Amino acid sequence: MSIGRLTLIKAPSPQGVILLSKENAMTYASLIVAVESGEAGDAAVRQAVELAARFSAALTGVCTVAVPPLIGDDPFTGGAALTVLLSDYEATAEAELLTAERRFRALAEGLAVDWRGRIGWPAYVLIEHARLADLIVMPGRIPRPPYGRSNPVDIIMSAGRPVLIVPSSAGPALGRPALVAWKDTRESRRAVAGAVPLLKQASGVRLAQVCAGEDRGDAQAALVEVATFLARHGIEVDIEILSAEDAAAGNRLLDHAKETGCGLLVAGAYGHSRLREWVLGGVTRSLLDRSDLCLLLAH
CATH class of the missing domain: 3.40.50.620 (HUPs)
Structure with a gap:
């Protein structure tokens, strides 16, 4: 289903998926x-x-x-x-x-x-x-x-751990909707895995990818698998494909997070080199420069 520049996809039902018990669920110790x-x-x-x-x-x-x-x-x-x-x-x-x-x-x-x-x-x-x-x-x-x-x-x-960045103006990350920004990279996979405990506490989770029209089929297939991974951890998500035609991906994600009342944005960081992002700009740089909500980033 499409709504303006946003495409919503029904996430896979967790029915038939083995869910982790609270005792075995991922957490932060x-x-x-x-x-x-x-x-x-x-x-x-x-x-x-x-x-x-x-x-x-x-x-x-x-x-x-x-x-x-x-x-x-x-x-x-x-x-x-x-x-x-x-x-x-x-x-x-x-x-x-x-x-x-x-x-x-x-x-x-x-x-x-x-x-x-x-x-x-x-x-x-x-x-x-x-x-x-x-x-x-x-x-x-x-x-x-x-x-x-x-x-x-x-x-x-350099830390080798997910990093939760909290701007001074940020509200609480827990108990509010969360936006997971997906791109099929190692960095995104590490970020999603590191964010599971936080996502389990969110009031709702949106899983989104910014892509051009010709890439929507591949994006949908990848998002469904990520949604399946999260469902196995007891996290239900709404899958969304955001148009890349009218704004830089980082700005598009931040605007969407604000529009939907999210308190947390999860993303992989620096899938491109830092030098390339410094010269040309990039998603990570946009998020760090513009975000006034909590960011969980991983490299």
């Missing part, structure tokens, strides 16, 4: 969240706390404060001056870590949590602690000097 010392990261922490409570998962807050690069140009006194300056920077960083820990524990009040605070390069430290997590929760882009922030792109590309 361990979460980490990137914590900021200021309110810019509070939305991500609140989301992580809600997820930890819902899934009875362990939650670890991770905060890394970078010391600014030191540059000296005085060959006689520069060394001593830089030593003093470095000491001041480190004291400031330690104070910021303490502030961040207090903020994290206050937002997670009533929940048993762990903490990892360190001076270093934020992206490297968060990637390092990804070994502890089923899911990484982090804020969207925060205005900071490049050395002092965890760029979501670096985490998505």
